Amino acid sequence: MNHFPEAWGRPRNDVYGVYDASHLQSSMPNQHTQSPIVTGTSVVALKFNGGVVIAADNLASYGSLARFTDIERLKQVGTHTIVGAGGDISDMQYLHEKLLDPLIIKEEYQNDGHHLRASHIYRYLSKVLYHRRSKFNPLWNTLLVAGWDDGKPFLASADLLGTTFSAPALSTGYGAQLAVPLLRRICPDEAAVENITREQAVAAVEECMKVLFYRDARSLSKYSLAIITREDVESAEGETKERVNIEWKKDIELQNQSWKFAEGIRGYGAQVV
């Protein structure tokens, strides 16, 4: 038997010549910061009187290739929260399968009547994201956390740099440039939230998804939408309790697209035909 670990798994020195082990010592420092590979684009969300609506398309792109068209980028976390993810899909899956799902399970297992709500999920994610960026090994995502918390609608953003902020109208990716200005016309500030109805909010978000399909080359016309509201429930004992209700709409196709006018566009300058 050969006792020497350096000799295991490789050809013998006396037969094939001395092994060049220089590759084992790296001249470069260990690098972690990656590039996103399979990616999701914008997530759009808007608060309204009594809840939040959040939407994201079903596309995962591989560079410019529209590789997977059945991806769900809105995920329910616990009973009170939806997390929408843009950016690297593998990091999104890690976040959900390895961090958030076990987190919810551990909390529910306590069986103490306490449930993690939107602000808790948000705080947790913010800290994880910032911690990873500080190690130069980010989770390459921009997340929108939408839900119900403390008797009010909750909506906030956290990204791969650990940057966090909250507003009644938010969007990631191209949506930040294209959708947010449209949403802010409906809802310029927190005070305006109580005058927006659920129907208005859903219509505004659907209009934004249409604009993004027109203008974002990494978007898809099929998307999912979730509406988080609160309702009063009569319990068996006759007490009214608050319960958070999450309504899903999946496989929505964009409606009322404007393309017919293209027929009249000919050439790029002088051409008439």
Add this chain to the structure above:
Amino acid sequence: MESKPTGNLSIDGIHVDMEHLKKGEVNLGTSIMAALFDGGVILGADSRTTTGAYIANRITDKLTQVHDTIWCCRSGSAADTQAIADIVHYYLQLYNVQNHEPPTTEVAASIFQELCYSNKDQLSAGLIIAGYDARHKGEVYSIPLGGSLHKQRYAIGGSGSTYIYGYCDANWKENMTEGECIEFVKGALAEAVKWDGSSGGVIRMVVLTERGAERKIFFPDEDYKGNGQ
């Protein structure tokens, strides 16, 4: 001291970055094609122009006329291909006046090639030229990035074309009818648009026959079905 590589030359001093766009330049990330059938030729293109991932124009017309029945499909830099097409258009008008007869498709393709080859370092243009004349019937010429000229029965180009090499190879037939060729081009471009993020919008077509040039358009929200107007 190392000298910086100039222009689009990469660090190894040998390979050239052919996809390089100048600052602010707009890309016709594209799906284009042209195909012969029995009685003429059809050009087809999507309508998306991108700057990075932003769609600068969602209803672009990439099918450009350089003579009555000689048209070209443009891919690559929008500015470069427009400039080239305008110059060829001028030369073909001059040809018409000086020779008292319309130019053949071969003449047009030859002028395109002269421009693309001589200026290959400055240009980012992938062109497909298609034309109909009574003597030669339909013809298709492809001019890829380097400025070489290739006469073909059908040609595909642009970033979206990579996804339809298999489709076209499997579905192409000699001597198709006009209707069959429309379905071939439409099916191929719909598939390219489906997979390529840099292609999209409406599908435009131009049918060149002895009748002249006829435009067709198909819309994404109708799944590209419809009669083409």
